[in-house]
Amino acid sequence: MPHYVVGHxxxxxxxxxxxxxxxxxxxxxxxxxxxxxxxELSPETLxxxxxxxxxxxxLKTSYxxxxxxxxxxxxxxQGPDDIDEATILxxxxxxxxxxxxxxxxxxxxxxxxxxxxxIIKMMYDFHNVEIPKNIAGAMMCAILSxxxxxxxxxxxxxxxKCVEALAEIAGIDDAEALGMEMFKVKSAVEGTPVRDLVxxxxxxxxxxxxxxxxxxxxxxxLAIFDDIKxxxxxxxxxxxxxxxxxxxxLLLTDIMKEGSEMLVVSDNADLTEKAYGKATVDGKVxxxxxxxxxxxxxxxxxxxxx
Amino acid sequence: MPHYVVGHxxxxxxxxxxxxxxxxxxxxxxxxxxxxxxxELSPETLxxxxxxxxxxxxLKTSYxxxxxxxxxxxxxxQGPDDIDEATILxxxxxxxxxxxxxxxxxxxxxxxxxxxxxIIKMMYDFHNVEIPKNIAGAMMCAILSxxxxxxxxxxxxxxxKCVEALAEIAGIDDAEALGMEMFKVKSAVEGTPVRDLVxxxxxxxxxxxxxxxxxxxxxxxLAIFDDIKxxxxxxxxxxxxxxxxxxxxLLLTDIMKEGSEMLVVSDNADLTEKAYGKATVDGKVxxxxxxxxxxxxxxxxxxxxx
Ligand SMILES: [Mn+2]
Ligand SMILES: [Mn+2]
Numbered sequence: 001m002p003h004y005v006v007g008h009x010x011x012x013x014x015x016x017x018x019x020x021x022x023x024x025x026x027x028x029x030x031x032x033x034x035x036x037x038x039x040e041l042s043p044e045t046l047x048x049x050x051x052x053x054x055x056x057x058x059l060k061t062s063y064x065x066x067x068x069x070x071x072x073x074x075x076x077x078q079g080p081d082d083i084d085e086a087t088i089l090x091x092x093x094x095x096x097x098x099x100x101x102x103x104x105x106x107x108x109x110x111x112x113x114x115x116x117x118x119i120i121k122m123m124y125d126f127h128n129v130e131i132p133k134n135i136a137g138a139m140m141c142a143i144l145s146x147x148x149x150x151x152x153x154x155x156x157x158x159x160x161k162c163v164e165a166l167a168e169i170a171g172i173d174d175a176e177a178l179g180m181e182m183f184k185v186k187s188a189v190e191g192t193p194v195r196d197l198v199x200x201x202x203x204x205x206x207x208x209x210x211x212x213x214x215x216x217x218x219x220x221x222l223a224i225f226d227d228i229k230x231x232x233x234x235x236x237x238x239x240x241x242x243x244x245x246x247x248x249x250l251l252l253t254d255i256m257k258e259g260s261e262m263l264v265v266s267d268n269a270d271l272t273e274k275a276y277g278k279a280t281v282d283g284k285v286x287x288x289x290x291x292x293x294x295x296x297x298x299x300x301x302x303x304x305x306x
Numbered sequence: 307m308p309h310y311v312v313g314h315x316x317x318x319x320x321x322x323x324x325x326x327x328x329x330x331x332x333x334x335x336x337x338x339x340x341x342x343x344x345x346e347l348s349p350e351t352l353x354x355x356x357x358x359x360x361x362x363x364x365l366k367t368s369y370x371x372x373x374x375x376x377x378x379x380x381x382x383x384q385g386p387d388d389i390d391e392a393t394i395l396x397x398x399x400x401x402x403x404x405x406x407x408x409x410x411x412x413x414x415x416x417x418x419x420x421x422x423x424x425i426i427k428m429m430y431d432f433h434n435v436e437i438p439k440n441i442a443g444a445m446m447c448a449i450l451s452x453x454x455x456x457x458x459x460x461x462x463x464x465x466x467k468c469v470e471a472l473a474e475i476a477g478i479d480d481a482e483a484l485g486m487e488m489f490k491v492k493s494a495v496e497g498t499p500v501r502d503l504v505x506x507x508x509x510x511x512x513x514x515x516x517x518x519x520x521x522x523x524x525x526x527x528l529a530i531f532d533d534i535k536x537x538x539x540x541x542x543x544x545x546x547x548x549x550x551x552x553x554x555x556l557l558l559t560d561i562m563k564e565g566s567e568m569l570v571v572s573d574n575a576d577l578t579e580k581a582y583g584k585a586t587v588d589g590k591v592x593x594x595x596x597x598x599x600x601x602x603x604x605x606x607x608x609x610x611x612x
């Protein structure tokens with residue numbers, strides 16, 4: 001029985017590309033391992049897979065009785081629902097340490113860098129395994145995505161150096177130009193149902209017993225949302241009413257202006273005031289300089305719930 | 307304000323030597339970091355510090371407002387009591403993943419090897435930092451202690467190679483002979499109060515909401531305990547009565563015969579029957595081949611509580 005590598009629910013490019021890259025590394029080291037995914041892929045990720053000639057990893061949501069590596073998260077709400085019945089062999093991640101626990105020793109490579117694929121590159125180097133050209137290309141795109149082409153405050157010099165090294169292996173001359181091409185694909189919202197946009201890059205967090213869902217859409221120009229912003233706001237209110245979340249937030253991130261408009265529905269009227277020092281007006285607030293959910297949005301919110 | 311490195315409560319040699327080794331590495335990399343400890347040191351650890359010329363790390367139990375690295379555990383019950391008010395910068399460990407969480411990204415080096423110091427050697431290699439002779443000696447002794455001179459089932463080829471490399475750096479010809487000398491120090495129980503022996507290497511675990519305390523004494527001959535075994539059994543019953551533990555277990559490990567006698571007081575009369583397939587007689591059971599609390603004692607027990 002092969003081992004699996006799986007990223008978080010509502011997979012982003014980092015979750016998918018790191019599953020592909022890690023399963024190749026493990027298999028090369030003699031441990032048969034296959035990449036998997038917990039949900040549908042975004043246009044950005046499909047663009048990357050198409051560009052470098054990969055099939056979509058297997059859609060697999062149940063892991064009872066299986067052995068698996070977890071990538072790009074360590075939170076129970078974001079992983080497979082039956083993870084308690086699986087054996088976790090390892091975790092490769094670059095987020096805060098979540099609430100996943102194990103009953104046996106394991107392998108964790110967790111670093112405060114911009115992307116899981118930057119850490120997987122360290123693993124290839126540690127094991128002295130050559131990265132195939134197409135895997136290097138996919139890893140590089142994931143790093144450009146997670147670091148918003150190096151603009152995110154989560155980006156480190158390790159990420160930048162890693163993109164340079166991977167571009168060389170993949171034979172790509174202008175990594176940043178490819179990054180912009182990718183973000184243009186990511187910015188396309190026309191014809192996409194509003195709920196699909198809300199959930200395109202959506203993560204749930206357990207904040208001191210309260211479930212908080214935070215979506216993010218990164219685009220090259222916020223004007224893209226002019227016609228649908230009211231619909232997005234209505235839909236996050238609907239999403240909150242359908243479930244048991246304390247709050248649902250949607251970040252509309254302008255990667256060129258380098259800031260985010262946050263749409264908010266919450267049981268706390270003063271949620272953003274408390275967490276970010278800025279109140280909402282009509283359920284919206286502009287947060288200047290905020291590009292990173294992980295580094296700029298989640299920690300202050302977590303603090304405000306403590 | 308310097309950063310700290312601290313191991314688990316009732317520190318063992320691995321916790322202390324890895325705190326010393328990691329703080330030197332971090333300081334060398336430009337981040338002022340000092341080793342600390344959560345409790346009194348065992349005769350074995352004092353032997354190592356004396357042998358290689360180290361002072362005892364600072365006794366420090368409160369970390370509110372501080373930044374620290376956690377070594378040799380990732381369990382809330384084993385760490386500082388006010389860890390929630392501290393910033394965890396990283397975790398270096400070789401046990402199952404515990405329930406410590408963070409609100410910010412961090413650095414975790416967790417590997418399924420025999421000793422935390424084996425992982426810290428990987429960190430020195432990654433950063434290309436030379437290990438000072440005396441630190442190499444202390445790291446080597448910690449690995450010999452945790453792996454019971456390579457006999458424990460937790461011992462991996464990485465641990466053995468690491469001891470070889472560290473012995474070379476430290477200028478030690480016969481690492482195993484030094485290991486035996488160390489275990490002779492560890493085996494000395496004469497004149498030590500019974501409660502001190504019970505708590506010498508004692509860890510609490512949260513097993514599905516039940517607090518289980520497990521102590522271990524490793525000696526070169528179980529006959530050492532002939533005169534005091536009844537007192538040890540009485541004392542773990544007393545320890546259980548004093549607190550809120552579901553069970554208190556004490557492993558008397560014979561490193562030459564390669565097995566452990568387990569002394570048991572528990573709210574479940576069939577605890578060892580369920581976990582290890584062998585019932586106690588008069589509160590005692592011999593577990594052949596069992597040397598490792600981490601690999602052979604905790605996981606089956608955890609399973610039996612699930
Ligand atoms: Mn990521
Ligand atoms: Mn240890």
